[in-house]
Amino acid sequence: MEISVTVNGVKHTAEVEGRTLLVHFVREQLGMTGTNIGCDTSSCGACSVHLDGEAVKSCTILAVQADGTEITTIEGMAGADGTLHPMQQAFMENHGLQCGYCTPGMVMAATSLLKENPNPTEEDVRLGLEGNLCRCTGYHNIVQSVLAAAKA
Amino acid sequence: MIPAAFDYARASSAEEAIALIGQYGDEAKFLAGGHSLLPLMKLRLAQPTVLVDIGRVPDLSYIREEGDQIAIGALTRHMDVETSPLLHQHVPLLAHAAGHVGDPQVRHRGTIGGSIAHADPASDLPATTLALGATYVAKGPNGTREIAAADFYHGFLTSALEADEMLVEIRVPKMNGAGWSFQKFNRRAQDWAIVGVAAWRRNGDAGVALVNMGSVPILATDVASAASSRIGSAIRRVTNWLDTSLAAAQADPQPDLNASADYRVHLAKVLTRRALEAASA
Numbered sequence: 001m002e003i004s005v006t007v008n009g010v011k012h013t014a015e016v017e018g019r020t021l022l023v024h025f026v027r028e029q030l031g032m033t034g035t036n037i038g039c040d041t042s043s044c045g046a047c048s049v050h051l052d053g054e055a056v057k058s059c060t061i062l063a064v065q066a067d068g069t070e071i072t073t074i075e076g077m078a079g080a081d082g083t084l085h086p087m088q089q090a091f092m093e094n095h096g097l098q099c100g101y102c103t104p105g106m107v108m109a110a111t112s113l114l115k116e117n118p119n120p121t122e123e124d125v126r127l128g129l130e131g132n133l134c135r136c137t138g139y140h141n142i143v144q145s146v147l148a149a150a151k152a
Numbered sequence: 153m154i155p156a157a158f159d160y161a162r163a164s165s166a167e168e169a170i171a172l173i174g175q176y177g178d179e180a181k182f183l184a185g186g187h188s189l190l191p192l193m194k195l196r197l198a199q200p201t202v203l204v205d206i207g208r209v210p211d212l213s214y215i216r217e218e219g220d221q222i223a224i225g226a227l228t229r230h231m232d233v234e235t236s237p238l239l240h241q242h243v244p245l246l247a248h249a250a251g252h253v254g255d256p257q258v259r260h261r262g263t264i265g266g267s268i269a270h271a272d273p274a275s276d277l278p279a280t281t282l283a284l285g286a287t288y289v290a291k292g293p294n295g296t297r298e299i300a301a302a303d304f305y306h307g308f309l310t311s312a313l314e315a316d317e318m319l320v321e322i323r324v325p326k327m328n329g330a331g332w333s334f335q336k337f338n339r340r341a342q343d344w345a346i347v348g349v350a351a352w353r354r355n356g357d358a359g360v361a362l363v364n365m366g367s368v369p370i371l372a373t374d375v376a377s378a379a380s381s382r383i384g385s386a387i388r389r390v391t392n393w394l395d396t397s398l399a400a401a402q403a404d405p406q407p408d409l410n411a412s413a414d415y416r417v418h419l420a421k422v423l424t425r426r427a428l429e430a431a432s433a
């Protein structure tokens with residue numbers, strides 16, 4: 001069926017199968033591969049994008065369910081001139097990544113968290129990122145990054 | 153992983169959704185938040201041939217006061233239950249339990265109606281609404297009916313809902329200041345409970361229900377009189393009840409990767425004690 005989705009401010013109209021997952025639509029049909037697939041079982045959060053401003057796991061949403069919505073992916077976070085989003089900047093400055101595989105999902109989940117809770121405690125950040133797994137950092141610097149971005 | 157192919161239909165009203173399900177028959181399923189159904193479909197543990205998407209049905213996402221109850225639309229998302237000021241005021245146990253479902257991304261999509269209709273004994277909200285004495289409202293081709301939570305859960309992932317019935321509302325009695333506690337034991341923050349306990353206690357009255365201690369969420373019976381007694385004997389009553397229902401196989405915890413059946417029984421007793429102590433503090 002035909003869907004129409006605004007991704008990073010650009011409207012896309014496309015034909016998808018009912019079973020096409022949002023993450024495959026974004027990566028394969030739109031060619032935006034910043035959104036990663038980690039577990040593919042709704043657990044790791046690597047595939048997190050914003051749907052109408054809220055973090056969701058795009059491996060567990062059908063593209064048809066996103067019809068008519070606004071999606072933001074990691075590609076939509078930096079400014080048009082390449083200026084990093086404050087969350088991306090904070091991850092860079094606080095060494096919030098090692099291999100970087102979880103990072104797009106972390107950034108999307110963390111920005112959604114700050115929207116709901118602009119002044120989180122460390123505990124709030126840890127709980128707020130419970131849906132995102134990182135196999136490298138031990139989380140410490142990710143949490144520091146998010147706290148730094150909240151102050152930025 | 154990609155689900156098996158299916159036809160997709162989006163309903164714009166509850167009536168339309170029920171008619172569509174009726175038209176397509178047994179192989180069709182409602183799709184709400186999709187956060188139980190889609191994972192099963194990706195693993196091909198479920199292969200419905202038609203999905204009737206009710207996610208866009210307007211007017212089924214609300215939380216409102218109705219006399220001594222709070223009425224919650226079936227499509228209300230976990231995040232909205234978790235953050236509702238009305239629920240924090242009148243049914244804080246439910247708001248708190250909703251905040252323990254999965255993680256924020258899951259709570260942005262999953263709905264209370266989907267959670268209850270799915271009837272997973274490991275889920276948090278079936279047991280919590282059961283402990284609270286909730287009533288569920290189902291709508292079918294011949295109108296609506298009310299089902300007490302205590303009569304709703306028939307077996308693993310099966311409920312009193314007919315195939316062409318849609319859950320439209322959850323009605324929860326106000327707690328009127330009762331003490332409460334939600335104990336969820338799991339190994340990782342986002343996981344389902346290995347065992348969980350939802351409990352509330354007020355002079356002369358109490359409710360306790362267990363998560364993941366059998367094929368259905370389990371309501372402790374005969375705890376009301378325990379409510380007025382001292383905390384020590386209240387806890388004894390509930391653990392005696394647990395022993396009796398284990399013996400009668402009403403509670404029938406299964407072993408899995410996370411826990412043996414015996415360990416689940418141990419956890420249930422420890423968590424029930426903690427829950428009743430916290431609810432009485």
Ligand SMILES: Cc1cc2nc3c(=O)[nH]c(=O)nc-3n(C[C@H](O)[C@H](O)[C@H](O)COP(=O)(O)OP(=O)(O)OC[C@H]3O[C@@H](n4cnc5c(N)ncnc54)[C@H](O)[C@@H]3O)c2cc1C
Binds near residue numbers: 043252
């Ligand atoms: C990573 C992850 C972690 C999770 N952790 C937890 C947890 O810790 N605790 C917990 O309780 N849950 C957990 N869940 C499940 C989550 O709460 C689901 O959102 C919820 O169980 C189902 O709600 P849904 O709206 O997504 O339903 P769907 O997946 O859309 O539907 C589930 C089932 O109910 C039926 N259905 C849905 N709505 C209705 C209706 N209104 N009337 C009739 N039938 C209906 C569907 O046909 C389907 O069979 C988790 C899910 C994920 C993906």
Ligand code: FES
Binds near residue numbers: 037038039041045
């Ligand atoms: S890939 Fe979606 S949650 Fe892991």
Ligand code: FES
Binds near residue numbers: 133135
């Ligand atoms: S930086 Fe490698 S998984 Fe997080």
